[in-house]
Amino acid sequence: MPYTMIIALAIHIVSAVIWVGGMFFAYTCLRPSMGTLEHAPDRLRLWRAVFARFFRYVIIEIVLLLGSGYWMIFMEFGGFAGAGIHIHIMNLTGFVMMGLFGHLYFAEWLKFRRAVDAEDFPTAGTRLNRIRMIVATNLGLGWVTIIVGATGRYWG
Ligand code: HEM
Incomplete structure:
Protein backbone atom coordinates (compact mmCIF):
# COMPACT_ATOMS: atom_id res chain seq x y z
CA MET A 1 0.00 0.00 0.00
CA PRO A 2 1.52 3.38 -0.94
CA TYR A 3 2.35 5.61 2.02
CA THR A 4 0.06 8.36 0.67
CA MET A 5 -2.88 5.92 0.92
CA ILE A 6 -1.89 5.13 4.51
CA ILE A 7 -1.83 8.84 5.38
CA ALA A 8 -5.22 9.46 3.71
CA LEU A 9 -6.75 6.43 5.45
CA ALA A 10 -5.30 7.53 8.82
CA ILE A 11 -6.80 11.03 8.43
CA HIS A 12 -10.10 9.45 7.35
CA ILE A 13 -10.35 7.06 10.31
CA VAL A 14 -9.34 9.61 12.95
CA SER A 15 -11.94 12.06 11.55
CA ALA A 16 -14.65 9.38 11.68
CA VAL A 17 -13.70 8.43 15.25
CA ILE A 18 -13.83 12.06 16.44
CA TRP A 19 -17.22 12.72 14.81
CA VAL A 20 -19.01 9.49 15.72
CA GLY A 21 -17.25 9.10 19.09
CA GLY A 22 -18.17 12.68 19.99
CA MET A 23 -21.83 12.01 19.20
CA PHE A 24 -21.73 8.80 21.25
CA PHE A 25 -20.29 10.64 24.25
CA ALA A 26 -22.80 13.51 23.96
CA TYR A 27 -25.81 11.21 23.57
CA THR A 28 -25.09 8.35 25.91
CA CYS A 29 -22.92 9.95 28.63
CA LEU A 30 -23.37 13.72 28.77
CA ARG A 31 -27.11 13.85 28.09
CA PRO A 32 -28.20 11.50 30.92
CA SER A 33 -25.77 13.27 33.29
CA MET A 34 -27.28 16.71 32.65
CA GLY A 35 -29.93 16.01 35.29
CA THR A 36 -27.30 16.74 37.96
CA LEU A 37 -27.72 20.43 37.07
CA GLU A 38 -30.83 21.53 38.91
CA HIS A 39 -31.95 24.43 36.71
CA ALA A 40 -32.94 24.07 33.04
CA PRO A 41 -31.19 27.34 32.02
CA ASP A 42 -27.89 25.99 33.38
CA ARG A 43 -28.32 22.80 31.35
CA LEU A 44 -29.10 24.78 28.19
CA ARG A 45 -26.11 27.09 28.72
CA LEU A 46 -23.84 24.08 29.19
CA TRP A 47 -25.13 22.47 25.96
CA ARG A 48 -24.50 25.74 24.18
CA ALA A 49 -20.86 25.79 25.35
CA VAL A 50 -20.36 22.08 24.55
CA PHE A 51 -21.88 22.30 21.06
CA ALA A 52 -20.02 25.49 20.18
CA ARG A 53 -16.79 23.53 20.60
CA PHE A 54 -17.93 20.16 19.24
CA PHE A 55 -19.58 21.48 16.06
CA ARG A 56 -16.39 23.38 15.16
CA TYR A 57 -14.58 20.02 15.21
CA VAL A 58 -17.36 18.31 13.24
CA ILE A 59 -16.96 20.86 10.42
CA ILE A 60 -13.21 20.21 10.33
CA GLU A 61 -13.80 16.41 10.35
CA ILE A 62 -16.31 16.64 7.49
CA VAL A 63 -13.78 18.54 5.37
CA LEU A 64 -11.11 15.97 6.23
CA LEU A 65 -13.43 12.98 5.58
CA LEU A 66 -14.42 14.32 2.17
CA GLY A 67 -10.88 15.35 1.23
CA SER A 68 -9.28 12.05 2.26
CA GLY A 69 -12.18 9.93 0.93
CA TYR A 70 -12.15 11.45 -2.55
CA TRP A 71 -8.39 11.52 -2.57
CA MET A 72 -8.35 7.74 -2.02
CA ILE A 73 -11.02 7.17 -4.66
CA PHE A 74 -9.49 9.31 -7.39
CA MET A 75 -5.77 8.98 -6.65
CA GLU A 76 -5.63 5.34 -5.49
CA PHE A 77 -8.66 3.52 -6.92
CA GLY A 78 -8.82 5.33 -10.27
CA GLY A 79 -12.29 6.79 -9.69
CA PHE A 80 -15.64 5.35 -8.59
CA ALA A 81 -15.49 2.65 -11.28
CA GLY A 82 -12.52 1.12 -9.44
CA ALA A 83 -14.14 1.40 -5.98
CA GLY A 84 -16.00 -1.45 -4.28
CA ILE A 85 -19.71 -1.34 -3.45
CA HIS A 86 -18.86 -0.56 0.21
CA ILE A 87 -17.33 2.75 -0.90
CA HIS A 88 -20.46 3.68 -2.83
CA ILE A 89 -22.58 2.87 0.23
CA MET A 90 -20.21 4.89 2.46
CA ASN A 91 -20.41 7.81 0.06
CA LEU A 92 -24.21 7.71 0.23
CA THR A 93 -24.60 7.32 4.00
CA GLY A 94 -21.76 9.83 4.53
CA PHE A 95 -23.63 12.41 2.45
CA VAL A 96 -26.87 11.78 4.33
CA MET A 97 -24.96 12.35 7.59
CA MET A 98 -23.42 15.54 6.25
CA GLY A 99 -26.79 16.80 4.96
CA LEU A 100 -28.38 16.14 8.35
CA PHE A 101 -25.50 17.91 10.06
CA GLY A 102 -25.96 20.88 7.69
CA HIS A 103 -29.61 21.09 8.74
CA LEU A 104 -28.67 20.68 12.40
CA TYR A 105 -26.09 23.46 12.14
CA PHE A 106 -27.88 26.05 10.02
CA ALA A 107 -31.50 25.47 10.98
CA GLU A 108 -31.35 24.25 14.58
CA TRP A 109 -28.03 25.13 16.21
CA LEU A 110 -27.94 28.79 15.15
CA LYS A 111 -31.50 29.27 16.46
CA PHE A 112 -30.72 27.33 19.63
CA ARG A 113 -27.66 29.53 20.24
CA ARG A 114 -29.59 32.73 19.64
CA ALA A 115 -32.42 31.58 21.95
CA VAL A 116 -30.01 30.73 24.79
CA ASP A 117 -28.21 34.07 24.38
CA ALA A 118 -31.58 35.88 24.48
CA GLU A 119 -32.57 33.79 27.53
CA ASP A 120 -35.58 32.44 25.62
CA PHE A 121 -35.29 29.04 27.25
CA PRO A 122 -38.58 27.46 26.05
CA VAL A 135 -27.70 13.50 16.60
CA ALA A 136 -29.43 10.18 17.41
CA THR A 137 -30.07 9.57 13.70
CA ASN A 138 -26.54 10.53 12.72
CA LEU A 139 -25.11 8.33 15.46
CA GLY A 140 -26.95 5.32 14.01
CA LEU A 141 -25.87 6.22 10.48
CA GLY A 142 -22.33 6.76 11.77
CA TRP A 143 -22.20 3.19 13.12
CA VAL A 144 -23.47 1.82 9.81
CA THR A 145 -20.96 3.90 7.84
CA ILE A 146 -18.02 2.88 10.01
CA ILE A 147 -18.96 -0.80 9.86
CA VAL A 148 -19.48 -0.69 6.08
CA GLY A 149 -16.25 1.30 5.54
CA ALA A 150 -14.08 -0.90 7.74
CA THR A 151 -15.47 -4.35 6.81
CA GLY A 152 -16.28 -3.64 3.17
CA ARG A 153 -12.91 -4.71 1.79
CA TYR A 154 -13.80 -8.28 2.85
CA TRP A 155 -17.14 -8.35 1.04
CA GLY A 156 -17.30 -5.19 -1.22
C1 HEM B 1 -18.88 10.89 2.21
C2 HEM B 1 -17.80 10.62 1.63
C3 HEM B 1 -16.86 9.48 1.95
C4 HEM B 1 -16.03 8.94 1.05
C5 HEM B 1 -15.89 9.37 -0.40
C6 HEM B 1 -15.29 7.87 1.70
C7 HEM B 1 -14.32 7.10 1.11
C8 HEM B 1 -13.61 6.08 1.71
C9 HEM B 1 -12.60 5.24 1.09
C10 HEM B 1 -12.17 5.37 -0.35
C11 HEM B 1 -12.15 4.35 2.01
C12 HEM B 1 -11.10 3.25 1.81
C13 HEM B 1 -11.81 1.92 1.70
C14 HEM B 1 -10.89 0.75 1.44
O1 HEM B 1 -9.69 0.87 1.65
O2 HEM B 1 -11.43 -0.32 1.06
C15 HEM B 1 -12.85 4.62 3.25
C16 HEM B 1 -12.70 3.92 4.43
C17 HEM B 1 -13.37 4.17 5.60
N1 HEM B 1 -14.30 5.19 5.82
FE1 HEM B 1 -14.99 6.49 4.40
N2 HEM B 1 -15.71 7.80 3.00
C18 HEM B 1 -16.66 8.76 3.21
C19 HEM B 1 -17.33 9.03 4.40
C20 HEM B 1 -17.12 8.37 5.59
C21 HEM B 1 -17.80 8.66 6.83
C22 HEM B 1 -18.85 9.75 7.00
C23 HEM B 1 -17.33 7.78 7.76
C24 HEM B 1 -17.69 7.62 9.20
C25 HEM B 1 -18.39 8.42 9.90
C26 HEM B 1 -16.34 6.94 7.12
C27 HEM B 1 -15.65 5.92 7.74
C28 HEM B 1 -14.73 5.10 7.13
C29 HEM B 1 -14.06 3.99 7.78
C30 HEM B 1 -14.24 3.55 9.22
C31 HEM B 1 -13.23 3.41 6.82
C32 HEM B 1 -12.39 2.16 6.98
C33 HEM B 1 -11.00 2.38 7.32
C34 HEM B 1 -10.31 1.03 7.30
O3 HEM B 1 -10.41 0.32 8.29
O4 HEM B 1 -9.70 0.73 6.30
N3 HEM B 1 -16.25 7.34 5.80
N4 HEM B 1 -13.74 5.69 3.04
Whole structure:
Protein backbone atom coordinates (compact mmCIF):
# COMPACT_ATOMS: atom_id res chain seq x y z
CA MET A 1 0.00 0.00 0.00
CA PRO A 2 1.52 3.38 -0.94
CA TYR A 3 2.35 5.61 2.02
CA THR A 4 0.06 8.36 0.67
CA MET A 5 -2.88 5.92 0.92
CA ILE A 6 -1.89 5.13 4.51
CA ILE A 7 -1.83 8.84 5.38
CA ALA A 8 -5.22 9.46 3.71
CA LEU A 9 -6.75 6.43 5.45
CA ALA A 10 -5.30 7.53 8.82
CA ILE A 11 -6.80 11.03 8.43
CA HIS A 12 -10.10 9.45 7.35
CA ILE A 13 -10.35 7.06 10.31
CA VAL A 14 -9.34 9.61 12.95
CA SER A 15 -11.94 12.06 11.55
CA ALA A 16 -14.65 9.38 11.68
CA VAL A 17 -13.70 8.43 15.25
CA ILE A 18 -13.83 12.06 16.44
CA TRP A 19 -17.22 12.72 14.81
CA VAL A 20 -19.01 9.49 15.72
CA GLY A 21 -17.25 9.10 19.09
CA GLY A 22 -18.17 12.68 19.99
CA MET A 23 -21.83 12.01 19.20
CA PHE A 24 -21.73 8.80 21.25
CA PHE A 25 -20.29 10.64 24.25
CA ALA A 26 -22.80 13.51 23.96
CA TYR A 27 -25.81 11.21 23.57
CA THR A 28 -25.09 8.35 25.91
CA CYS A 29 -22.92 9.95 28.63
CA LEU A 30 -23.37 13.72 28.77
CA ARG A 31 -27.11 13.85 28.09
CA PRO A 32 -28.20 11.50 30.92
CA SER A 33 -25.77 13.27 33.29
CA MET A 34 -27.28 16.71 32.65
CA GLY A 35 -29.93 16.01 35.29
CA THR A 36 -27.30 16.74 37.96
CA LEU A 37 -27.72 20.43 37.07
CA GLU A 38 -30.83 21.53 38.91
CA HIS A 39 -31.95 24.43 36.71
CA ALA A 40 -32.94 24.07 33.04
CA PRO A 41 -31.19 27.34 32.02
CA ASP A 42 -27.89 25.99 33.38
CA ARG A 43 -28.32 22.80 31.35
CA LEU A 44 -29.10 24.78 28.19
CA ARG A 45 -26.11 27.09 28.72
CA LEU A 46 -23.84 24.08 29.19
CA TRP A 47 -25.13 22.47 25.96
CA ARG A 48 -24.50 25.74 24.18
CA ALA A 49 -20.86 25.79 25.35
CA VAL A 50 -20.36 22.08 24.55
CA PHE A 51 -21.88 22.30 21.06
CA ALA A 52 -20.02 25.49 20.18
CA ARG A 53 -16.79 23.53 20.60
CA PHE A 54 -17.93 20.16 19.24
CA PHE A 55 -19.58 21.48 16.06
CA ARG A 56 -16.39 23.38 15.16
CA TYR A 57 -14.58 20.02 15.21
CA VAL A 58 -17.36 18.31 13.24
CA ILE A 59 -16.96 20.86 10.42
CA ILE A 60 -13.21 20.21 10.33
CA GLU A 61 -13.80 16.41 10.35
CA ILE A 62 -16.31 16.64 7.49
CA VAL A 63 -13.78 18.54 5.37
CA LEU A 64 -11.11 15.97 6.23
CA LEU A 65 -13.43 12.98 5.58
CA LEU A 66 -14.42 14.32 2.17
CA GLY A 67 -10.88 15.35 1.23
CA SER A 68 -9.28 12.05 2.26
CA GLY A 69 -12.18 9.93 0.93
CA TYR A 70 -12.15 11.45 -2.55
CA TRP A 71 -8.39 11.52 -2.57
CA MET A 72 -8.35 7.74 -2.02
CA ILE A 73 -11.02 7.17 -4.66
CA PHE A 74 -9.49 9.31 -7.39
CA MET A 75 -5.77 8.98 -6.65
CA GLU A 76 -5.63 5.34 -5.49
CA PHE A 77 -8.66 3.52 -6.92
CA GLY A 78 -8.82 5.33 -10.27
CA GLY A 79 -12.29 6.79 -9.69
CA PHE A 80 -15.64 5.35 -8.59
CA ALA A 81 -15.49 2.65 -11.28
CA GLY A 82 -12.52 1.12 -9.44
CA ALA A 83 -14.14 1.40 -5.98
CA GLY A 84 -16.00 -1.45 -4.28
CA ILE A 85 -19.71 -1.34 -3.45
CA HIS A 86 -18.86 -0.56 0.21
CA ILE A 87 -17.33 2.75 -0.90
CA HIS A 88 -20.46 3.68 -2.83
CA ILE A 89 -22.58 2.87 0.23
CA MET A 90 -20.21 4.89 2.46
CA ASN A 91 -20.41 7.81 0.06
CA LEU A 92 -24.21 7.71 0.23
CA THR A 93 -24.60 7.32 4.00
CA GLY A 94 -21.76 9.83 4.53
CA PHE A 95 -23.63 12.41 2.45
CA VAL A 96 -26.87 11.78 4.33
CA MET A 97 -24.96 12.35 7.59
CA MET A 98 -23.42 15.54 6.25
CA GLY A 99 -26.79 16.80 4.96
CA LEU A 100 -28.38 16.14 8.35
CA PHE A 101 -25.50 17.91 10.06
CA GLY A 102 -25.96 20.88 7.69
CA HIS A 103 -29.61 21.09 8.74
CA LEU A 104 -28.67 20.68 12.40
CA TYR A 105 -26.09 23.46 12.14
CA PHE A 106 -27.88 26.05 10.02
CA ALA A 107 -31.50 25.47 10.98
CA GLU A 108 -31.35 24.25 14.58
CA TRP A 109 -28.03 25.13 16.21
CA LEU A 110 -27.94 28.79 15.15
CA LYS A 111 -31.50 29.27 16.46
CA PHE A 112 -30.72 27.33 19.63
CA ARG A 113 -27.66 29.53 20.24
CA ARG A 114 -29.59 32.73 19.64
CA ALA A 115 -32.42 31.58 21.95
CA VAL A 116 -30.01 30.73 24.79
CA ASP A 117 -28.21 34.07 24.38
CA ALA A 118 -31.58 35.88 24.48
CA GLU A 119 -32.57 33.79 27.53
CA ASP A 120 -35.58 32.44 25.62
CA PHE A 121 -35.29 29.04 27.25
CA PRO A 122 -38.58 27.46 26.05
CA THR A 123 -37.52 28.03 22.40
CA ALA A 124 -34.02 26.79 23.19
CA GLY A 125 -35.51 23.63 24.71
CA THR A 126 -37.53 22.94 21.54
CA ARG A 127 -34.45 23.41 19.35
CA LEU A 128 -32.34 21.24 21.64
CA ASN A 129 -34.85 18.42 21.28
CA ARG A 130 -34.54 18.60 17.48
CA ILE A 131 -30.76 18.64 17.73
CA ARG A 132 -31.00 15.54 19.94
CA MET A 133 -33.11 13.70 17.34
CA ILE A 134 -30.71 14.56 14.52
CA VAL A 135 -27.70 13.50 16.60
CA ALA A 136 -29.43 10.18 17.41
CA THR A 137 -30.07 9.57 13.70
CA ASN A 138 -26.54 10.53 12.72
CA LEU A 139 -25.11 8.33 15.46
CA GLY A 140 -26.95 5.32 14.01
CA LEU A 141 -25.87 6.22 10.48
CA GLY A 142 -22.33 6.76 11.77
CA TRP A 143 -22.20 3.19 13.12
CA VAL A 144 -23.47 1.82 9.81
CA THR A 145 -20.96 3.90 7.84
CA ILE A 146 -18.02 2.88 10.01
CA ILE A 147 -18.96 -0.80 9.86
CA VAL A 148 -19.48 -0.69 6.08
CA GLY A 149 -16.25 1.30 5.54
CA ALA A 150 -14.08 -0.90 7.74
CA THR A 151 -15.47 -4.35 6.81
CA GLY A 152 -16.28 -3.64 3.17
CA ARG A 153 -12.91 -4.71 1.79
CA TYR A 154 -13.80 -8.28 2.85
CA TRP A 155 -17.14 -8.35 1.04
CA GLY A 156 -17.30 -5.19 -1.22
C1 HEM B 1 -18.88 10.89 2.21
C2 HEM B 1 -17.80 10.62 1.63
C3 HEM B 1 -16.86 9.48 1.95
C4 HEM B 1 -16.03 8.94 1.05
C5 HEM B 1 -15.89 9.37 -0.40
C6 HEM B 1 -15.29 7.87 1.70
C7 HEM B 1 -14.32 7.10 1.11
C8 HEM B 1 -13.61 6.08 1.71
C9 HEM B 1 -12.60 5.24 1.09
C10 HEM B 1 -12.17 5.37 -0.35
C11 HEM B 1 -12.15 4.35 2.01
C12 HEM B 1 -11.10 3.25 1.81
C13 HEM B 1 -11.81 1.92 1.70
C14 HEM B 1 -10.89 0.75 1.44
O1 HEM B 1 -9.69 0.87 1.65
O2 HEM B 1 -11.43 -0.32 1.06
C15 HEM B 1 -12.85 4.62 3.25
C16 HEM B 1 -12.70 3.92 4.43
C17 HEM B 1 -13.37 4.17 5.60
N1 HEM B 1 -14.30 5.19 5.82
FE1 HEM B 1 -14.99 6.49 4.40
N2 HEM B 1 -15.71 7.80 3.00
C18 HEM B 1 -16.66 8.76 3.21
C19 HEM B 1 -17.33 9.03 4.40
C20 HEM B 1 -17.12 8.37 5.59
C21 HEM B 1 -17.80 8.66 6.83
C22 HEM B 1 -18.85 9.75 7.00
C23 HEM B 1 -17.33 7.78 7.76
C24 HEM B 1 -17.69 7.62 9.20
C25 HEM B 1 -18.39 8.42 9.90
C26 HEM B 1 -16.34 6.94 7.12
C27 HEM B 1 -15.65 5.92 7.74
C28 HEM B 1 -14.73 5.10 7.13
C29 HEM B 1 -14.06 3.99 7.78
C30 HEM B 1 -14.24 3.55 9.22
C31 HEM B 1 -13.23 3.41 6.82
C32 HEM B 1 -12.39 2.16 6.98
C33 HEM B 1 -11.00 2.38 7.32
C34 HEM B 1 -10.31 1.03 7.30
O3 HEM B 1 -10.41 0.32 8.29
O4 HEM B 1 -9.70 0.73 6.30
N3 HEM B 1 -16.25 7.34 5.80
N4 HEM B 1 -13.74 5.69 3.04
